[in-house]
Amino acid sequence: MTGDDRESFFQGQVTNDLSLLQINSGQITARLNRTGKVQSFLFIAKLEGFLLLLCPEELALSIRADLEKFIVMEDVVLESLSEELWLRFNSFLLPEVRCETFFDFIFYGLNARLVFEKHPTMAIADEFELEKIRIQNGWPKWNQDIDNSNFINDSYLNEIAISYKKGCFLGQETVAKIENNRGAAYYPVILKIDEKEELTSFLKKDFLISSAGEERKAGTLLYQAGSLLQALLFRDFRVVGRKLILKLGNKNITAVVSDLPYYKNTLRSEIALELYHLGVDVFQSSNLNMAMNYMKRALEFDPTLADAYETLGVMLGRVERYDEAINWMDKLLKINPGSVMAHTNKSLFLMKQGKIEEAEAEKSLATVKSFAVFGQEAQVKRLMAEEQKKKEEDTIRREKMFQQVLEIDESDTIALFGMADILFQRKEFNQAINNLVRVVSVDPGYSTAYLLLGKSYEALLDKQNAIKTYQSGIMVASKRGDLMPANEMQSRLNQLVVNSGLI
Numbered sequence: 001m002t003g004d005d006r007e008s009f010f011q012g013q014v015t016n017d018l019s020l021l022q023i024n025s026g027q028i029t030a031r032l033n034r035t036g037k038v039q040s041f042l043f044i045a046k047l048e049g050f051l052l053l054l055c056p057e058e059l060a061l062s063i064r065a066d067l068e069k070f071i072v073m074e075d076v077v078l079e080s081l082s083e084e085l086w087l088r089f090n091s092f093l094l095p096e097v098r099c100e101t102f103f104d105f106i107f108y109g110l111n112a113r114l115v116f117e118k119h120p121t122m123a124i125a126d127e128f129e130l131e132k133i134r135i136q137n138g139w140p141k142w143n144q145d146i147d148n149s150n151f152i153n154d155s156y157l158n159e160i161a162i163s164y165k166k167g168c169f170l171g172q173e174t175v176a177k178i179e180n181n182r183g184a185a186y187y188p189v190i191l192k193i194d195e196k197e198e199l200t201s202f203l204k205k206d207f208l209i210s211s212a213g214e215e216r217k218a219g220t221l222l223y224q225a226g227s228l229l230q231a232l233l234f235r236d237f238r239v240v241g242r243k244l245i246l247k248l249g250n251k252n253i254t255a256v257v258s259d260l261p262y263y264k265n266t267l268r269s270e271i272a273l274e275l276y277h278l279g280v281d282v283f284q285s286s287n288l289n290m291a292m293n294y295m296k297r298a299l300e301f302d303p304t305l306a307d308a309y310e311t312l313g314v315m316l317g318r319v320e321r322y323d324e325a326i327n328w329m330d331k332l333l334k335i336n337p338g339s340v341m342a343h344t345n346k347s348l349f350l351m352k353q354g355k356i357e358e359a360e361a362e363k364s365l366a367t368v369k370s371f372a373v374f375g376q377e378a379q380v381k382r383l384m385a386e387e388q389k390k391k392e393e394d395t396i397r398r399e400k401m402f403q404q405v406l407e408i409d410e411s412d413t414i415a416l417f418g419m420a421d422i423l424f425q426r427k428e429f430n431q432a433i434n435n436l437v438r439v440v441s442v443d444p445g446y447s448t449a450y451l452l453l454g455k456s457y458e459a460l461l462d463k464q465n466a467i468k469t470y471q472s473g474i475m476v477a478s479k480r481g482d483l484m485p486a487n488e489m490q491s492r493l494n495q496l497v498v499n500s501g502l503i
Contacts (some may be wrong), residue, residue: 001051003075010044010051013070015152017166021046026054026105026114028161031066032171036151036178039066041142041161045103045114052103054085054114056142088113088122106160109137109261135223135230138188138260145188145222151175153184156260182481186219186232190262191244191255196227199248208247209237215247228262229255236478241490259487272302280311288315306336313345322349340370395422413443420452429456447477451485454492467496 001010011018016029026045033039040063042055055063064078071078091104091113102115108130138156140146146155152162152175164176178184202221209218219233237244239257246253279294292315295308309332316325326349332342343366350359399422405415420435436453439446450473457466470493477486 001053002049002077002079005074006051006076007046009071009074009076011166012169013067014042014044015162015169015172016044017163018044018046019166020163023048024103026052026103028106028157030152030157030161031063032152032169032175033148034171036171036174037148038146038150038152038155038157039063039148041140041146041157043105045105047101047103052101059142083116084118086115086118086122087125088115088119089125108134108139109263109265132225135225136190136228136262138190138230140188151178151184153178154187156188158184158187159260182235183483184235186234187238188222188230188260189233189238190258190260191229191231191233191246192258192262193227193229193253193255197251197253199224199229199253202248205248207231209244210247218244218246221248230260233257235481238483239474239478239490240487241494242474268301269305272298272305272308275301276305276308276311279308283311283315288319291315304335306332306339309335310339310341310345313342313349317345317349317352320352322353325349338369338372340366343369395425398422411438411442413439413446413449416442417446417449417452420449420456424452424456424459427459429459432456433460445476445480447473447480447482447485450476451489454489458492458496463496463499467493470496 003009007018014029014031016027018027018029021027021044023046026043028041029044030041031039040055040059042053042059042063045052045054053063060080064080068078087107089107090111102113104111104113106112110133134141139160140155140157146157152158152171158179162175164172164179199221203224204220204222206217206220208215217234218237219231221229221231223230237257240259242257244255244257246255275294275298279291279298282294283291292312295312295315298305298308309328313325313328313332316322316328326346329342329346329349332339336342343362347359347362347366350356350362398418402415402418402422405412406419409415416435416439420432420439423429423432423435433453433456436449436456439449440453443449450469454466454469454473457463457469470489473489474486474493477483477489
């Protein structure tokens with residue numbers, strides 16, 4: 001896709017926000033019709049001078065025809081490509097491979113790089129394993145999980161392929177109304193069963209659960225990947241951590257609800273930190289080479305992890321490899337010029353080498369930078385004190401406002417809840433409970449009030465009332481589609497039940 005108007009044109013035609021893309025990066029997006037039904041979904045990438053669109057082969061002709069209908073006066077030219085495509089997963093951990101045309105994006109929930117040539121270092125992925133990852137991460141397939149009879153709200157595309165804040169696009173008004181109301185009635189989740197039981201014969205079929213003394217349709221099983229089932233689940237039961245008894249023919253299967261993706265996206269910095277701690281543990285067991293490999297691996301994931309540079313230097317210093325140790329301290333100073341320990345360690349290593357003058361110079365630099373650190377700490381403490389004062393003043397202002405409202409209407413639920421929140425923060429839990437009981441008596445559908453009420457009972461160590469409150473609140477919140485408070489209440493309920501020895 002070329003032409004001066006290519007980006008502005010596509011921004012109004014697809015669901016995701018193209019303006020967020022950097023050069024050589026891509027995103028999944030979708031095309032809707034005027035009624036909000038999905039016409040197709042695809043990847044779109046921004047490259048220097050043009051856009052690339054990647055879609056299922058069976059949709060290529062229809063997508064092009066659909067888009068060309070809307071090109072009137074815009075300078076946009078579409079050209080079909082027929083080239084061999086390859087994906088590299090986690091390419092930032094592989095040796096740099098130069099390729100004239102590439103873009104980075106998320107594929108099936110994995111970091112991926114699309115390239116137009118196969119490199120000798122590229123390992124071939126296991127397609128069966130990729131399909132398991134697709135199921136566990138919820139990514140749909142066209143004409144298998146979603147087609148043009150579905151709203152985007154009905155699939156995991158609603159999480160990964162749409163921006164409700166970017167401005168107008170075809171079908172936006174309809175899908176935004178669904179999103180802002182209660183969302184899809186049935187939506188994909190993961191159901192985790194205790195044991196791997198073969199349920200292939202029940203896939204693509206509805207299942208029942210017992211609720212309020214009667215059996216009712218709860219959803220449809222879609223896929224099985226070991227002990228994980230992907231299913232469309234009705235909103236009343238779509239609460240993370242909730243235990244359900246699925247009725248599948250003559251089978252009763254216990255399952256726990258989990259949202260998608262099942263394996264949550266982990267930040268590269270979090271992986272780096274885990275590798276760093278593994279390296280520290282291995283080093284303490286005197287395996288230097290393995291420990292250093294963990295540290296270097298951590299830096300591949302996060303080159304800004306200062307502790308890994310410092311620890312590598314210390315490790316090398318222990319075995320008297322001082323030149324290498326000093327080199328790592330120099331690398332640390334490049335990413336953190338204010339590091340006191342980098343200069344302190346360099347001073348120590350130089351002293352061991354008999355370079356007294358250089359060691360003294362590094363010691364002086366460490367002293368100077370330590371004074372700067374103390375100054376920064378004092379400034380941080382001052383700013384924190386100012387922020388705390390602002391919060392206290394804001395709390396007083398809110399309290400006066402809520403009290404004025406309650407003088408006019410003592411049953412105003414917003415004011416009652418606001419006062420309860422202030423009382424909870426002040427650890428005045430009994431008074432908070434009094435307010436919250438009044439809130440739910442006036443408005444039994446006030447889901448966040450149940451959450452705060454349960455927390456208040458927990459703070460007073462009244463586990464029984466907390467459990468009852470959360471059970472009631474989960475029912476209310478799930479029926480209203482308030483999944484954030486419902487999920488938090490379910491998590492707290494599960495923890496309380498476990499700690500109370502009730503399961």
